[in-house]
Amino acid sequence: MSKRASSKYKIDRRMGENIWGRPKSPVNRREYGPGQHGQRRKGKLSDFGVQLRAKQKLKGYYGDVREKQFRAIYDEANRRKGDTGENLIGLLESRLDAIVYRAKFVPTIWAARQFVNHGHVTVNGVRVNIGSYRCKPGDVVEVRQKSKQLVSVLEAVQLAERDVPDYIDADHSKMVATFVRVPSLSDVPYPVIMEPNLVVEFYSR
Template identity: 85%
Template sequence: MTKRTSAKYKIDRRMGENIWGRPKSPVNRRQYGPGQHGQRRKGKLSDFGVQLRAKQKLKGYYGDVREKQFRKVYEEAARRKGDTSENLIGLLESRLDAIVYRAKFVPTVFAARQFVNHGHVNVNGVRTNVQSYRCKPGDVIEVREKSKQLTSVLESVGLAERDVPDYIEVDHNKMVATYQRVPALHDVPYPVQMEPNLVVEFYSR
């Protein structure tokens, strides 16, 4: 199991937003933070606080990636040519667990990390169990034959709460997805507004 499976909705409540757009999110019922002090009036955030919040939201969205790992992704985005915030989103969306989630092979980002980690996925015909494996355009991601009839997989394909984005081509009959291209920020179907420019400001202080 991934570390935050049992407490993943705490991220929603801490942010006060339904960051995955899921019907079960507690934010749909109450928009204050978790814990006994959650209903206290919040003061205005400083610039640092706004940047930190944007980083926590983006990091949390991808399954609460470890800080060290997330910073490495930022550093690579900064080294690449072009807009660093766009590069950051492109690198995060190229993660194998993100593509498995986008392809609707699993219901949540957390389930995607577990699904990959347990060896249920092939990339270009090779079993791959590293969640952060970086896929390249043209890579073919397939659910392994013995895993195609898992209840969680079959249920996820039928979920109506999200669609497969156009930078991933999916055949749900064969449980095969092709990563077509690296997306830009406006291509990614985030249920809430993400602000990678503030993440860049946070790390470049």
Template identity: 80%
Template sequence: MSKRHSAKYKIDRRMGENIWGRPKSPANRREYGPGQHGQRRKGKLSDYGVQLRAKQKLKGYYGNISEKQFHKVYVEASRLKGDTSENLIGLLERRLDAIVYRSKFVPTVFAARQFVSHGHVKVNGKRVNVCSYLCKPGDVIEVREKSKQMALVLEAVQSNERDVPDYIDLDGNKLTATFNRVPAFSDVPYPVQMEPNLVVEFYSR
């Protein structure tokens, strides 16, 4: 699995929130952080601390992508016309691994990264194994024929844990998804409150 797979729930506990909305999350039972000092009373965060936490939460949600990659996404978002925080979310949601996760081809965003990197996904009929590949509106994302019977895929497709957002058209029988449009921040079904404006403030300090 992804190198982060075994540690994914530590992100939940560190944040004190169930950031993926999964019923198995330990944050549902223990709202304090991991480790021997996790239950210490937390002081009030500084403005920098609030911004850092917002950045860690958003970065963690997308499979805890590397800081270098995440900063690169921010730089690209700041170059585009319009609101940088909206552009940031749009770029993150255009990632191939994010669309695979949103389309319910796999149960978690960590599994989506592994699924893409192992070559189980095609975009417009061509195999793509780059998780950060940016899809465009109209792109058709599909599970390769020989991968459709994987237990991971069958489990995810049948799960009622989350819904497919309206900016993706899913054909559950063929396991194909069409990326209709780049979503606005308000369109993205985050289980917890995300604050991309604070992420922009963090990087623009």
């Protein structure tokens, strides 16, 4: 699990947005950043600051992926044909932990990474315990038999605050999800506006 798991609410407050759309987010009550000087940090951002914030927001959304790993994902997106921003979103959404989260097997992206790391998930019948494992269209992700009755899994399936997107075909009665296709930015149900084009500008400086 990421080192920043215990500080996930600070990411919301630093960004001033409820980036996961959680009902308990502190941003719902306080829109300023954490710490005693949080309310003073409302100055106008430079172009660099806007780009940095867009990168930190996208990186934080996926469980605060480490910078080295996130940069490697960007570099691959840049090497591929087509729009780099769209490629970046497609690669992030192809991660196993992201698919487990989107399929509503767990309540948060943080829980998804831990769930995968603890060996509760198989891909095409083979146990995989690496959250950053990249799935391909057609891959079948399933919760292992002994894990299907975990309270956290049963509760996550009932969450009304988010729906399973159409690029994932989830069967909650069997705890199986198929990664149907790589999504584009407009397909991904982000609770806030993500701007991968600014991330591309940040790394292209």
